[in-house]
């Protein structure tokens with residue numbers, strides 16, 4: 001065995017492999033870290049003399065509303081999408097007082113139906129006084145009561161609603177709005193993904209499946225822009241971990257607010273070579289802790305954590 005190590009050819013290849021591996025690891029780590037510290041490039045989408053508009057779906061609460069506040073604070077006009085007209089009008093009126101120099105508009109469409117309600121948005125976008133340069137596909141959720149259920153116990157209608165809200169609505173909307181964004185670039189198309197979509201969390205199975213779909217949809221769209229030679233739209237899916245919001249009140253270590261989540265995601269927008277980008281450094285720590293464990297240990301840990309949620313919901317009725 002020791003004879004092998006005196007072989008200079010073997011030593012050369014071992015050293016070269018080690019050096020290349022180290023370089024690869026250092027480059028990847030540096031690129032990963034750079035995403036968290038580099039200055040925001042969001043301003044590059046605020047370029048229209050006639051006014052640059054951002055559209056946020058599921059904008060009346062939670063993370064979506066966080067995006068609305070951040071985008072207004074950064075000088076965009078904002079179109080809020082939601083399903084509840086009264087709630088949207090109330091928010092529009094409050095926001096208009098705070099951001100009196102910008103335009104704020106609303107559009108109502110129920111994303112849970114197997115229909116073409118997304119067309120209400122594309123029609124509204126056509127009438128905007130200015131250019132749509134940012135689209136945030138945020139609308140989504142778990143859509144079952146109780147929230148955490150074994151897959152076999154989830155009603156068929158809830159499965160359909162989850163699929164419609166989380167992926168069908170966005171897929172059609174993206175199809176309709178790509179030409180608009182493309183002609184008014186530089187533009188940003190951001191989809192809100194989830195750590196659930198890479199971890200496969202038990203008791204919210206359909207939800208996790210829909211989020212994995214959104215991640216791959218984004219990757220495919222980004223690859224398609226390259227294939228088609230389109231450089232006017234940046235595409236990204238943000239990996240989001242536990243965020244306190246209207247429907248998620250589950251507190252755990254490293255949880256952040258909806259506004260913090262939106263601010264952190266927007267800071268990472270723009271000319272990213274990756275399609276899937278961590279929304280906040282706290283999500284990375286929370287997820288990597290689980291992902292670095294041996295697979296079976298991670299499964300058991302995740303299972304027992306989620307069972308606690310199932311039991312807690314049962315107790316609270």
Ligand SMILES: NC(=O)c1ccc[n+]([C@@H]2O[C@H](COP(=O)([O-])OP(=O)(O)OC[C@H]3O[C@@H](n4cnc5c(N)ncnc54)[C@H](OP(=O)(O)O)[C@@H]3O)[C@@H](O)[C@H]2O)c1
Pocket residue numbers: 057058059060061062063064081082083084087109110111112113138139140141165192193194195240241242243244245246247248258
């Ligand atoms: N919170 C988290 O920990 C977390 C983690 C990972 C990913 N995410 C993702 O982040 C996104 C936002 O989640 P969130 O926690 O902020 O949710 P949220 O607080 O429940 O807010 C959801 C928003 O979507 C709207 N909405 C829900 N169903 C709709 C429908 N059928 N049609 C039209 N609008 C509808 C809601 O309107 P109303 O105001 O009328 O209810 C609300 O504005 C989702 O895509 C979610 O999957 C969240």
